[in-house]
Amino acid sequence: MSEQQHSNARHRYRRGRKALAIGVPLALTAAGTLAYGTDLGLFGEDAQQRASATTAVAPEWAAATADGFASVNSLGQNGTYGGRDGQIVTVKTQADLEKYATATQPYVIVVAATIDMNPVGKEIKVQSDKTIVGAGTAGHIVGGGFFLGQGVHNVIIRNLTIRDSYQGVWNDKDHDFDAIQMDGAHHIWIDHNDLRHMADGLIDVRKDSTDVTVSWNKLSDNNKTFGIGWTENVKTDITIHHNWFRETEQRNPSTDNAAHAHLYNNFLEDVAGTTIKSSYGNYSRGRTKMVLENSYFQGMNNPVTKDSTATLVQKGNTFVGTSGRNESGGTAFDPKSFYGYTADKTADVPSRVKSGAGPRSSIGTTAASTKAATTLTVAKDGSGQYSTLQAAINAVPANNPSRVVIQVQPGTYREAVTVPANKPHVTIVGTGASRKDTVIVEGHAAGMTKPGGGTYGTPGSATLSVKADDTQVRNLSVTNDFNEGANQSLNGHQAVALLTQADKVFLDSLIVTGDQDTLEMETAAKGALGRVYVKNSYILGNVDFIFGRGTAVVDRSVITLRKRWDGSSAGYVTAPSTEANRKGILITNSTVNGDVSNGSFFLGRNWHPGGDTTVDPQTTVRETSLSGAIKSTPWSDMGGFPWKDDRFAEYKNTGAGSGSASSNRPQLTDAQAAGQEVADWLGDWAPNAS
Structure with missing residues (x-):
C-alpha cells in the first residue's frame, strides 16, 4: 500500500519494569535478549547411556x-x-x-x-x-x-x-x-x-x-x-x-x-x-x-x-x-x-x-510428539541438506500430514521464499544463538518489474510469504532492504518483509524489518479465517507497516518507528482492513518506540481496499508503552473513510505517547477490555512452539 494509492482511494501492563521497553533501534544490538538463547531443536553432545539426549526436534x-x-x-x-x-x-x-x-x-x-x-x-x-x-x-x-x-x-x-x-x-x-x-x-x-x-x-x-x-x-x-x-x-x-x-x-x-x-x-x-x-x-x-x-x-x-x-x-x-x-x-x-x-x-x-491437576501422560514423553516429525537442514556453506531455504521447502511433500522442521544455520540468505498453501505444518527455525544470526533478505518492491514481465505488486514483494496453515517461523530475521531513496522514480514503493495468507501462523522471536508495509497479515481468501500470533519479536517500519485483514495479535514485542527515506519522521503503525464480524489487529503488552520526532506517528488508519464499504477495520492497542513519537490524536482517516466509523481503541497504555479518553482517543472500559484479550483473538487455537 502506498500513500499515493491510499489518497487515491477516495472512491471511500504493563508496568514500567517491563524488560521489553528498551531503546530500539538504537539498542537493536540487544535484540538477542528477547531470543531464547541458542538453537531450538538441536542438541549437544553430552549424552550418556543412562542420561541419553533426545535427537528429535523439541516437542x-x-x-x-x-x-x-x-x-x-x-x-x-x-x-x-x-x-x-x-x-x-x-x-x-x-x-x-x-x-x-x-x-x-x-x-x-x-x-x-x-x-x-x-x-x-x-x-x-x-x-x-x-x-x-x-x-x-x-x-x-x-x-x-x-x-x-x-x-x-x-x-x-x-x-x-x-x-x-x-x-x-x-x-x-x-x-x-x-x-x-x-x-x-x-x-x-x-x-x-x-x-x-x-x-x-x-x-x-x-x-x-x-x-x-x-x-x-x-x-x-x-x-x-x-x-x-x-x-x-x-x-x-x-x-x-x-x-x-x-x-x-x-x-x-x-x-x-x-x-x-x-x-x-x-x-x-x-x-x-x-x-x-x-x-x-x-x-x-x-x-x-x-x-x-x-x-x-x-x-x-x-x-x-x-x-x-x-x-x-x-x-x-x-x-x-x-x-x-x-x-x-x-x-x-x-x-x-x-x-x-x-x-x-x-x-x-x-x-x-x-x-x-497433577501429572499428565502427554507431558514429558517424546513418542507422540516426535515420531512423525521430519527435520531438514539448511546451511549456506553447503554443510546442510540444502543451501537455500526455498529448496528445503520444495522438498516438503505436498499435503504433508505432520510437522516438518526446517533448521536454518546462521548466515544471510538472499532469496524470496514462499511456503505454499499445500505444505502445512512447517516450522522454520534459525539455529543461531540470536535471531540476528540467521537472516532472510530480499529487496523487491511492488512497482518493480518481475522476471518474465509484470510488476510484483504489494503481496508479491514479500521476502517471506507464508500461505500454509499451521506454519511457525522462529528465531531469525526477515528483511526487505528495498532502497526507497534510490528508487524515487518507481511507482509503488511498498516492500513487504513478511506476508501471511493462512490460518494459525505463529511468528516467534523474530526481527521483521522494512519501511513501508513491513508485515502484511492477510487471509487465504475473503471470508476465510487468518489468525496470526506474533510473540517476543521486533517489527520495524514507517508507513502502514503492520497491516491487512488478518486476525492478528502482536504480544510482548517491540514495534520500532523508523524515519522515512529522506530522514523525515511521519507514518502509521497499523492499517487494518478487517472484514466485518472478524477481529482485526491487537497489540498488547508491547512497546512502541524509535528514533523519530515526537508527535510524528499515528497508531493507525482505516484501510478500505479499493473503496470497499463492507470492511470494518479494527486496531486495539492495550497495556503497551507508547513513546512520545505517537500523536496525541493517534488515529487517522484514510481514503475518505472516517476512522470513527470503524473500530479503533486503547486500554491502559503507558508512556509519553499515551493519553486519556476523549472523542479522538477512545478507551475501552474494563468490561470491554475483558472481551478484547489474546484468547478472544485466537479462539480455539493455542499457539505452542513445536
Whole structure:
C-alpha cells in the first residue's frame, strides 16, 4: 500500500519494569535478549547411556512457557521458559538428575523413573535455566526434593510426583524436608505436579522469591502445605491457579508480606472422616495484597483469613460446608494490569481441577510428539541438506500430514521464499544463538518489474510469504532492504518483509524489518479465517507497516518507528482492513518506540481496499508503552473513510505517547477490555512452539 494509492482511494501492563521497553533501534544490538538463547531443536553432545539426549526436534512440552506472574518481564528475565534452549536429557538416577540440575548450562531434564533420594531429605540445588519434567506419570522423586537459592531464575518444575519424606512426626524441625523450596529465586513455574506427604512444606516460596506461578498441582496429605514469605520485605509477586488442595492442615497457602498474590480457580477440599483436618485455607498475612477469585472451598475450616495489616479482595468464590473465619477487606490490585488471564466459572472448578491437576501422560514423553516429525537442514556453506531455504521447502511433500522442521544455520540468505498453501505444518527455525544470526533478505518492491514481465505488486514483494496453515517461523530475521531513496522514480514503493495468507501462523522471536508495509497479515481468501500470533519479536517500519485483514495479535514485542527515506519522521503503525464480524489487529503488552520526532506517528488508519464499504477495520492497542513519537490524536482517516466509523481503541497504555479518553482517543472500559484479550483473538487455537 502506498500513500499515493491510499489518497487515491477516495472512491471511500504493563508496568514500567517491563524488560521489553528498551531503546530500539538504537539498542537493536540487544535484540538477542528477547531470543531464547541458542538453537531450538538441536542438541549437544553430552549424552550418556543412562542420561541419553533426545535427537528429535523439541516437542511442545519442552518449549512450554509460564503464565501468570512467572510470565512477566522483570529483573532482566523475559518470562519463564526453563531449559528450552538446551539439550533434552533423560535421567533415571539421582546422580544424573543432580548432575544436570546443578549444571550451569540450560537443560530440559526428563525424569523417567522413580528416584529414591539418598540421604532422605536431600534437596538438589537447582541452577538457573532448567526444566525438570516427569516422563508422563513415571517421574517420581521419593524422600527429597529441590532447592532454588538466591538469584536462581528461569526454572520450570513440572509433571513430577514428589513424595514421602515424612518421618513420623509433623512439625519435626530435625527433618525440615520440603518438596520445592526457593530462597530468593525468581521466575519459577511449578506446574502439573503431585506433591504429598513431605516432612515439612510441599512448596516454600521464601526470602523475596518473586515472579512465581504455581498451577495445576495436586497438594495433599500434608501438614504445612504451601508457605510464602519469611521476609520483612514486600516483594513477592505470585500467581496460584487451578490447584487441588486436599487433606492439608495449614498453609493452603499462608501468604506473608507478598506484594501481589493472585489466587484463582483453586479447589480446597477437606473430606469428612479423614485423618487430616484443615486448620485454615487461604491466609493473607503481614502486608500482603491478595486477590482471591473464582475458587471453590468445600468442607474447609476457616476458609479465608486475613491479618488486620493485610488486604484481601474476594470475587466470585463458592463455599460449601465451610465453617469459621471467612474474611476480606481493603483494596488490592488488578491482576490484568500485569498479565492476561481468563478465570473459569466457579461452579466448574471442582470437576475441572480434579480432572486436570497433577501429572499428565502427554507431558514429558517424546513418542507422540516426535515420531512423525521430519527435520531438514539448511546451511549456506553447503554443510546442510540444502543451501537455500526455498529448496528445503520444495522438498516438503505436498499435503504433508505432520510437522516438518526446517533448521536454518546462521548466515544471510538472499532469496524470496514462499511456503505454499499445500505444505502445512512447517516450522522454520534459525539455529543461531540470536535471531540476528540467521537472516532472510530480499529487496523487491511492488512497482518493480518481475522476471518474465509484470510488476510484483504489494503481496508479491514479500521476502517471506507464508500461505500454509499451521506454519511457525522462529528465531531469525526477515528483511526487505528495498532502497526507497534510490528508487524515487518507481511507482509503488511498498516492500513487504513478511506476508501471511493462512490460518494459525505463529511468528516467534523474530526481527521483521522494512519501511513501508513491513508485515502484511492477510487471509487465504475473503471470508476465510487468518489468525496470526506474533510473540517476543521486533517489527520495524514507517508507513502502514503492520497491516491487512488478518486476525492478528502482536504480544510482548517491540514495534520500532523508523524515519522515512529522506530522514523525515511521519507514518502509521497499523492499517487494518478487517472484514466485518472478524477481529482485526491487537497489540498488547508491547512497546512502541524509535528514533523519530515526537508527535510524528499515528497508531493507525482505516484501510478500505479499493473503496470497499463492507470492511470494518479494527486496531486495539492495550497495556503497551507508547513513546512520545505517537500523536496525541493517534488515529487517522484514510481514503475518505472516517476512522470513527470503524473500530479503533486503547486500554491502559503507558508512556509519553499515551493519553486519556476523549472523542479522538477512545478507551475501552474494563468490561470491554475483558472481551478484547489474546484468547478472544485466537479462539480455539493455542499457539505452542513445536
